[in-house]
Amino acid sequence: MTRISETALEALGEIPDGSTVMIGGFGSAGQPVELIDALVEAGPTGLTVVSNNAGNGDLGLAHLVELGRIRKIVCSFPRQADSWHFDAKYRAGEIELELVPQGNLAERIRAAGAGIGAFYTPTGYGTPLAEGKETREIDGKNYVLEYPIHADVALVKAHRADTAGNLVYRKTARNFGPIMAAAARRTVVQVSEVVPAGSIDPEAVVTPGIYVDTVVAVGGSTALRQGTGEATWQEVAG
Amino acid sequence: MTRISETALEALGEIPDGSTVMIGGFGSAGQPVELIDALVEAGPTGLTVVSNNAGNGDLGLAHLVELGRIRKIVCSFPRQADSWHFDAKYRAGEIELELVPQGNLAERIRAAGAGIGAFYTPTGYGTPLAEGKETREIDGKNYVLEYPIHADVALVKAHRADTAGNLVYRKTARNFGPIMAAAARRTVVQVSEVVPAGSIDPEAVVTPGIYVDTVVAVGGSTALRQGTGEATWQEVAG
Amino acid sequence: MTAVGQHLSKDQLAARVARDIPAGAYVNLGIGLPTLVSDHLPAGRGITLHTENGMLGMGPAATGADVDPDLVNAGKVPVTELSGASYFHQADSFAMMRGGHIDVCVLGAFEVSVSGDLANWSTGAPDAIPAVGGAMDLAVGARDTWVMMNLLTKGGAPKLVERCALPLTGVACVSRVYSDLAVVDVGPDAGPGQHLARVVETFGVTHAELEDLLGLELGRADG
């Protein structure tokens, strides 16, 4: 059953030092900034964070990085035009990085929520990111064996929740929310508004309430507060 | 790009003898009866059919079974109160059965659409349905290795399509439609109505048009024409 | 609550199971006998029913004009939709089950072993047409898998056994058996030196009579 909390800090609940925390978002889109602010306030340290990026600008995930609360980050795209806090920590050897191709990251998170023990993916085969990993040829194609990524808690930003915990998202801010909500032992969601159960069309529910432990309404979109996080790597490659 | 066809037969296109055909539906709910009728009319034989059940009553999939067009069926639950046509063929040794637990069936179909080479599932471990299959212990839990199920064509029933091929379904008739649409080389969909692109909320699209090759509108729900297919096995087990 | 000296009727048994389902739980009631449990779930406990053909928030069986062929449960019986329901496809539905998100699953059984093995999909008859449906997924997927059954066959043979003779549905997956004669915990959760099967409660039989009926030595759940 989903609990509706009054504040982000209350929604967050207890997060011990050393926890593994999934944080939704693709850059700023879908990043649960208010929940991350609450995580900063709550104070746990030595965290392992699973997120697509490693922070943009100075707010949200970037702030958590800056404060040194993160021991290790599992992500696909840490280096961006405005990832200066991550860059500094990484160069100082103060944060460990597990770099995972974005689709493998998504599928590993999905596997955790779906009870899959491991899976063979073609992505990364023959590249440095598959070094030391088990491989197998299946029907003439080469695959790498990848394992699920579980988490103690997932912090997710959705657009709207009903009181049964059902979620809908907004546009590309959906990104990692649905799969992280299913992969973590406990899922905390910030939304713009909470509506009565029955107000969301059952055909249009994206994340069923079973995956949602706590919801907090934080008002309108917050992404504008942050940097844009536009990618730069392919400017070089182009 | 999705093509809108005028008739089910035209939508179906060429299906050679010996093709593997996925057929959506859970019993009657979501069973694409008009497309199956067209398949009967089109005449291919020696088919391998992938479907959750093996036909209810005398119509749709049951009719295809009765006519002897199916060489092999891959399904989870062939035996039902009204599966008399399958029962007869099976007892006569005229149809081959690959029995797959329903969740493994769904995940194998999903894997085909998702480009996953194989996956470890806990379902079926230690049972006769995992005999001869590769197993592995991962983090103290036992898993069976299962492979994707691909198909030449998928026949799916949805509720509504737009002209871009985006689909929404109705209630539990959704069942296998979305994953079969992604798993087959070619997907043919029957719907109650086709609406202009832009008429379906992009947030509520269940099957994106990329998975849909051909759509035909066949009018209202057809499930009432069929048997109920109520399950009986647990009556014995209860 | 339970009449002393009497075995439980199907409805009493369903009520007994319902009593143990925690408030706020997500529950799958399989098909057949366990679906009776839904009639005994008290309102206001926030219990949500999952049906593996693709729905959360399933309501009671549909009747009359409410029957909708597109809205059925796992037994293909027309059902209704409660406020806060959601629909999803088969891969998502079984991910929900396999991923351990369902708190309790209640299944029927032909046999359950003291170590929690379950046999409920095949009678093993050589001429039977096999069908498994979601049984194997449900057996291993939920956080707790409970079995609801008569403790003896119509012929009087025990269905709670040392080792299953019938084809298995899942290994060491059942944690508790609710039956007309007793509630019994089974499986590997027992401490060292403890019996694998521990009686929680009996209905109309003594502990010793139960052991005799089953031909098993049984422990007690409370010690």
Added chain:
Amino acid sequence: MTAVGQHLSKDQLAARVARDIPAGAYVNLGIGLPTLVSDHLPAGRGITLHTENGMLGMGPAATGADVDPDLVNAGKVPVTELSGASYFHQADSFAMMRGGHIDVCVLGAFEVSVSGDLANWSTGAPDAIPAVGGAMDLAVGARDTWVMMNLLTKGGAPKLVERCALPLTGVACVSRVYSDLAVVDVGPDAGPGQHLARVVETFGVTHAELEDLLGLELGRADG
């Protein structure tokens, strides 16, 4: 269409790529340079753009009041939504890519080998902070992976090479290279005895000049 004797500008190159995209195709344009291709897709050809952060039916970059922080492309640039668009989560989006449903993916590159190996995610510099994003998924997922790049580095070194020196993004995944100097087919699709790299078209250079620039023996795509 192409001025003889001249190398292609970025925009001309984008137009050349766009010309080869089949009507009705589902296309992913990666990030950076290849996104220019979208400016040259003629209306009415029914081409649908996929962005791997979770959308089909992506429209042009958003400007002014249309900028919505919840609607961005894979480069995190605000974009717009076309009629018939749909949104999906990351696992579904990469399933779409990995499952071979995208007809064409166009990527930038540091190096491409004649056998179709791609290096476009890491300069290999020891002090660089690595980042891969969806590059490896895109490289191997689409039915056809095309590379769009300058054929030489700023220093004049070839980027189409016998064997990649930089860390790989994918093995034997590129089928065609579009560059300012030439369009070249690469990879294992060549018949026995054929060259792995076959020139389709040159821009302002002869076949022999191209071979000299690259230090490679090149075949011809038309024979």
